[in-house]
Amino acid sequence: MSVTSESVTEEPDVRAVLRLAYGGQFAKALAEAVRLGLPDLAGDDFVPVADLAAATGTRREVLDALLRTLALAGTFAPDGAGGYRLSAPFAPLRADHPRSVRNMCVLMAGPYTDAFNGLGRTLTGGESGFRGVHGADLYPYLTEHPETAAVFDAAMAELCRPTAHALAGAYDFGEVRRVVDVGGGDGTLLDALLTHAPWLEGVCLDRPPVCARAAARPHAAGARLTFRPADVFAEVPADGDRFLLKNVLHDWSPDLQLRLLENVRAALARTEGARLLVLEPLFEGEEGAAHALAQMVICHDGSRPFTAAALRALFDRAGLAPLRTERLACGHHLFECVATSRPQGRPGPRERSAGQSAQAGQTPR
Ligand SMILES: C[S@@+](CC[C@H](N)C(=O)[O-])C[C@H]1O[C@@H](n2cnc3c(N)ncnc32)[C@H](O)[C@@H]1O
Structure with a gap:
């Protein structure tokens, strides 16, 4: 999902515009998948979505939509028969991967992305968007939110x-x-x-x-x-x-x-x-x-x-x-x-x- 100048052509591309507009949704979906442990549950073999829903206590049809959404970004691969596995390049989403970045995904999609609701404040006044949105700078905020701090x-x-x-x-x-x-x-x-x-x-x-x-x-x-x-x-x-x-x-x-x-x-x-x-x-x-x-x-x-x-x-x-x-x-x-x-x-x-x-x-x- 990275956007570089190489991917920009001279033609109007509504799909490219909308893909970018949907970006926040993808980040939040990825973080929720990590929180549910889906990258760890959907291993190298395909796992039926019903089994994943049972293991995570989620609704099958919503979980299926979540996995299909993330499949658009290449994170999970569908088998076409209701099963999913984690795509190999996304192995660092697993907790036991030596280069795991699962916590970074959760942090990024949570308080960091939310801080961008204060981007206007940063643009006009140069101040921290994080403080504008969360009411405190990063470290006092973390002191008040021990789960996020961990x-x-x-x-x-x-x-x-x-x-x-x-x-x-x-x-x-x-x-x-x-x-x-x-x-x-x-x-x-x-x-x-x-x-x-x-x-x-x-x-x-x-x-x-x-x-x-x-x-x-x-x-x-x-x-x-x-x-x-x-x-x-x-x-x-x-x-x-x-x-x-x-x-x-x-x-x-x-x-x-x-x-x-x-x-x-x-x-x-x-x-x-x-x-x-x-x-x-x-x-x-x-x-x-x-x-x-x-x-x-x-x-x-x-x-x-x-x-x-x-x-x-x-x-x-x-x-x-x-x-x-x-x-x-x-x-x-x-x-x-x-x-x-x-x-x-x-x-x-x-x-x-x-x-x-x-x-x-x-x-x-
Ligand atoms: C961006 S993190 C970097 C942590 C670590 N050096 C690393 O590279 O992974 C900044 C660290 O500074 C710590 N920190 C912030 N304010 C501090 C303070 N007043 N006294 C001591 N440490 C502080 C934070 O708790 C945090 O662990």
């Missing part, structure tokens, strides 16, 4: 796995002892790194409910991985010789990005030789536009896609200097940064006046 954590973990693999292959952790993941979610990235490098220990800093959920789950790294509840806009309260910030900075307005980096810089200063590894997607190419729009609608007021130049300018303002930049196989860009000596006259995070802190906005939790 889906969010799992969705982030799904997207994290290829990055963990790519980072472990691209970065030498040989001399490193302790890694602190700032806004590290459910610890998937750290768990993978610690499994790859069994001499490492890791501290995952995140909001209290995220840490509580994550700490209750088993991790391959066992006791080497710990979770510490924190508000990283107030302080980065852990020491280590490498700090990670993956897919965190772009969530925030420029003022809050700066505040966060200054707090990380203060933490770097506590350990000699400490470095910060920033991993961010830089939205490039045709498909980057859709990611960029989603970021503007869903993230904090004023969040905009990074270019490499914008990130470098932000690092500079925060007193950080990138030593190395690399595009990883997963598509993320890795910036390895050190703290620079702060230019005279520029205040550190703890030295800011109350007026300056207020300008930077409320701590977003």
Whole structure:
């Protein structure tokens, strides 16, 4: 269902217009199929729709329409005799697939797509559509909606796995002892790194409910991985010789990005030789536009896609200097940064006046 400029011809194409107009319906139908476990139930062999309806407690004729709708998008294949199976390219909808993105589908079709009802607000005022629609920014909203929050954590973990693999292959952790993941979610990235490098220990800093959920789950790294509840806009309260910030900075307005980096810089200063590894997607190419729009609608007021130049300018303002930049196989860009000596006259995070802190906005939790 992807729309690229290649698929656009010079002829009027009402079907193409309507296919796009129906897009939201497909996303919601896909998410409901995932919630019902249909990709797991309809295996490699055809399963009669009556059996699927019985297993999911749904009405056969409605379920049949749902499956036929998703068959239009290639998700399920009908056998023409009332049976369906999952099409091979959609295997990542299954819960047990190693590259499963089932939670991302549910998150995308739910609060993220709903946030696009606030697109007009983003277009005219530049503000978060998410906040306009849901009455709260993303993270306070998740605190109030624990079920969605668990889906969010799992969705982030799904997207994290290829990055963990790519980072472990691209970065030498040989001399490193302790890694602190700032806004590290459910610890998937750290768990993978610690499994790859069994001499490492890791501290995952995140909001209290995220840490509580994550700490209750088993991790391959066992006791080497710990979770510490924190508000990283107030302080980065852990020491280590490498700090990670993956897919965190772009969530925030420029003022809050700066505040966060200054707090990380203060933490770097506590350990000699400490470095910060920033991993961010830089939205490039045709498909980057859709990611960029989603970021503007869903993230904090004023969040905009990074270019490499914008990130470098932000690092500079925060007193950080990138030593190395690399595009990883997963598509993320890795910036390895050190703290620079702060230019005279520029205040550190703890030295800011109350007026300056207020300008930077409320701590977003
Ligand atoms: C987009 S997610 C990225 C998670 C993880 N780094 C990854 O790449 O999968 C941003 C994370 O920042 C966390 N976060 C948001 N506000 C925070 C705060 N004030 N203090 C600590 N963590 C926060 C969120 O709970 C979430 O886990």
